[in-house]
Amino acid sequence: MTSSAARRRHPAALFALLFVGLLAVGSLYSVFMPSGSAQADTRPVTSKDVEAGHKLFLANCATCHGQQGQGTPAGPSLVGVGAASVDFQVGTGRMPLAAPGVQAKRNEVHYTDEQIKQMAAWxxxxxxxxxxxDEKYSSGVGGNPARGGEIYRVNCAMCHNFAGSGGALTRGKYAPPLKNIEGKHIYEAMLTGPQSMPVFNDTNLEPEAKRDVIAYLHELDKNENYGGHSLGNLGPVADGFFFWGIGIPLMIAAAVWLGRKAA
Structure with a gap:
């Protein structure tokens, strides 16, 4: 057996080959990964921000999430959730949680933008x-509402309703309405997947596509209903409730009145 053949059959050769393969795959991914990521927060963050954020966290969040954000039976770990998740949850008033429940509800915001930024920094x-x-993508400005509508109907309408009116899910959960929501929070929800929502990262839904969805939802906010009362745009559920609760009783009352009059 030659020395080169012996080296190829050495037990360490398999691990060396595996390492080289993983290194090659990682290098190729870094070269060909989708560009235009909008996840970078360009706002300057200082050590004072981190320190102030830690104090705010200890005073308001550590009871549920643990002093080091490691999580407790009352709240999940925050390791790796990123600034976007903090900005969404705290910036929409969902956190701190008002009361235990199956889902955190949108509520009054208790912190300033600066304080939210500090907590996110920590x-x-x-x-x-x-x-x-980046506001370039999250504002929706310059987006294509028509393309955004197509993306929304394929990925979002089954939970949030065709008109963004929201809808019920299982076990008491629900998809919240998307009316008059700040574009940044819509983007962050797609990026982090809060509650039962799936995650739409920049690999499966690029920043431009998210911008188009936001542009579409903002166009819905401007729509006026010229055909009468919209009944919340809830579709056949609201229509059926109207007919069963109001329309049919009125017709029955009219039939009874006409019958008595004829008698």
Whole structure:
């Protein structure tokens, strides 16, 4: 047996080959991964922000999430959730949680933008995660509402309703309405997947596509209903309730009145 053949059959050769393969795959992914990521938060963050954020976290969040954000039976770990998740949850008033329940509800915001940024800065030190999106994409300005509507109907309408009116899910959960929601929070929800929502990262839904969805939802906010009362745009459920609860009783009352009059 030659020395080269002996080296190829050495037990360490398999591990060396596996390492080289993983290195090659990682290098190729870094070269060909989708460009235009909007997850980088370009706002300057200082050590004072991190320190202030830690104090805010200890005072308001540590009871449920643990002093180091490691999670407890009352709240999940925050390691790796990123600044986007903090900005969404705290910036929409869902956190701190008003009361225990199956789902965190949108509520009054208790912190300033600066305080939210500081808490996000500290949580980011726990592990890398999605950053607050660039306004270039999250504002929806310059997006294509028609394309956004197609993407929305394929990926979102089955839960949030065709008109963004929201809808019921299982076990008491629900998809919230998307009326008059700030574009940044819509983007962050797609990016982080809060509650029962799936995650739409920049690999399966690029930043431009998210911008188009936001542009579409903002166009829905401008729509006026010229055909009468919209009944919340809830579709056949609201229509059926109207006919069974109001329309049919009125017709029965009219029939009874006409019958008595004829008698």
């Amino acid at each position: 949580v980011t030190t726990l592990g890398p995660g999605p950053g607050v999106p």
